[in-house]
Amino acid sequence: MRPPADAIGTLSLVVGAIAVLIFIGVEGALVFAIWRYRASRHVAGEPATFERNRRLEIAWTAAPALILAVIFVLTLGTMAEISGAGVTPAxxxxxxxxxxxxxxxxxxxxxxxxxxxxxxxxxxxxxxxxxxxxxxxxxxxxxxxxxxxxxxxxxxxxxxxxxxxxxxxxxxxxxxxxxxxxxxxxxxxxxxxxxxAVQSKPRTTVETDAEKIFLANICVSCHTIRGTDAKGTAGPDLTHVGSRVTIGAGVLENTDANIVANMRGWLADPQRYKPGALMPSVPLSNADLDALAAYLVSLK
Ligand code: HEC
Ligand SMILES: [Cu+2]
Structure with a gap:
């Protein structure tokens, strides 16, 4: 199966090409009319007008309807394709x-x-x-x-x-x-x-003092670390939080040289980085914050 994005890309190109052709046609007719029927050729009297041209009206109603019908059919085909109908997901x-x-x-x-x-x-x-x-x-x-x-x-x-x-x-x-x-x-x-395979395992470290700090605090009511008694589900599973590239859904890097500092900053005051986030600032001593930050980033 071709990736959905490819199918959407192809459809966009086709629709874009149709739009460009229409643009060239309409603008071309406009420029031609401006040039061909400019005022100097009809100095005397009102310019020519016409109305009730049934053929023309049918044509300019039918043509857009036809173009839209074609785009509609192409879109239905693309929707069916990207829904993955007929292809069993792995x-x-x-x-x-x-x-x-x-x-x-x-x-x-x-x-x-x-x-x-x-x-x-x-x-x-x-x-x-x-x-x-x-x-x-x-x-x-x-x-x-x-x-x-x-x-x-x-x-x-x-x-x-x-x-x-x-x-x-x-x-x-x-x-x-x-x-x-x-x-x-x-x-x-x-x-x-x-x-x-790594993510499936419970946390791989043994119970350390830092882990005890985590388990003794309110963190456990919102977070799970598999392999421990922490089984909260209001916040992200932290079993392998150290393996993620960011924390807080993107607000802080979790990979650079400041990895522990960033984690510590988040724990000390999540509201500073993500005001309104549903994690409270938990009052912890500096020593506890250091230990917790080092512990969490070690959960790879
Ligand atoms: C009231 C529930 C709650 C409590 C208590 C809580 N958290 Fe959170 N925590 C959350 C939520 C919700 C998020 C997700 C925030 C977001 O990204 O918007 C979060 C995010 C995190 C993250 C980032 C995870 C990621 O992958 O982005 C870490 C690390 C974390 N919490 C650790 C802790 C620690 C350590 C404690 C205890 C000191 C704690 N939390 C207390 C709810 C809580
Ligand atoms: Cu959302």
Whole structure:
């Protein structure tokens, strides 16, 4: 199956070409008429007019209707193609929109904000929302699709180039809507398998003092770290949070030299980076913040 984005690209080119032809035709006729019938040729009296030309009226009603009918049929074909009808997806991933982050679940293995998919493989995303209406949109990969509470929509994705693709929630969903970024990482099948194998494991570290700080605080009521007693679901699963490229759905880098500093900054005051985000600032000592930040980025 060709990636949905390719099918949409082809349709855009065809519609664009039709529009260019019409533009050239209409503007050409206009320029011709201006030149051919300019006033100097008809100095005397009113310019010629005509009305009730039935043939002409039928023609200029039928021609646009025909053009629209052609575009309609082409669009229906493209919609059928990108819906993936007739092609069984190699994998289904559940995607849930939250204010203001994304949850991706691979058969129960949860991760946030970063969707990994294998190259050249048809994937079905089962889209829904935990709160308000969101819309999943990664322009380079496919169409946008609403995420509605209580409803599951399906979106076919496939990519023919490995790499990282950026997307964005495209339905206004509250104060931090703009910081609801999606990153899709397209990997070869073996890279993807290796990634999923790591994500499927519970946290790999042993219980450290830093982990005890996490478990002793309110963090556990909102976050899960598989392998520990933290089983909250109001916020992102943190089991492998250190492996993500960003935190806070894109507000902070999680990869550069400042990785611990960024994580610490987020924990100390999430509202500073993402005002309105549904994570409170938890009062913690400086030492606890240092330990927690180092612990979380170590969860690869
Ligand atoms: C009331 C629920 C709640 C509590 C309590 C809470 N969080 Fe969060 N946390 C969230 C939500 C919601 C997000 C997502 C914020 C966003 O991106 O909009 C989040 C995001 C995060 C992230 C970034 C995850 C990512 O992948 O982007 C980290 C790390 C984190 N929290 C750690 C903690 C720690 C450590 C504590 C305890 C000190 C804590 N949280 C307490 C709800 C909570
Ligand atoms: Cu949204």
């Amino acid at each position: 994998m289904r991933i559940a995607a849930t929109g939250h204010q203001w982050w994304w949850e991706f679940s691979y058969g129960g293995v949860k991760t946030a904000n970063e969707l990994h998919i294998p190259l050249d493989t048809p994937i079905d995303l089962d889209l829904t929302s935990a709160d308000v209406i969101h819309s999943f949109w990664v322009p380079e990969l496919g169409p946008k699709m609403d995420m509605l509470p209580g409803v599951t929509n399906h979106l076919r994705l496939s990519a023919r180039r490995a790499g990282s693709y950026e997307g964005q929630c495209s339905e206004f969903c509250g104060i931090e809507h703009a910081w609801m970024r999606i990153r899709v990482v397209v990997q070869t099948q073996s890279e993807f398998d290796a990634w999923l």
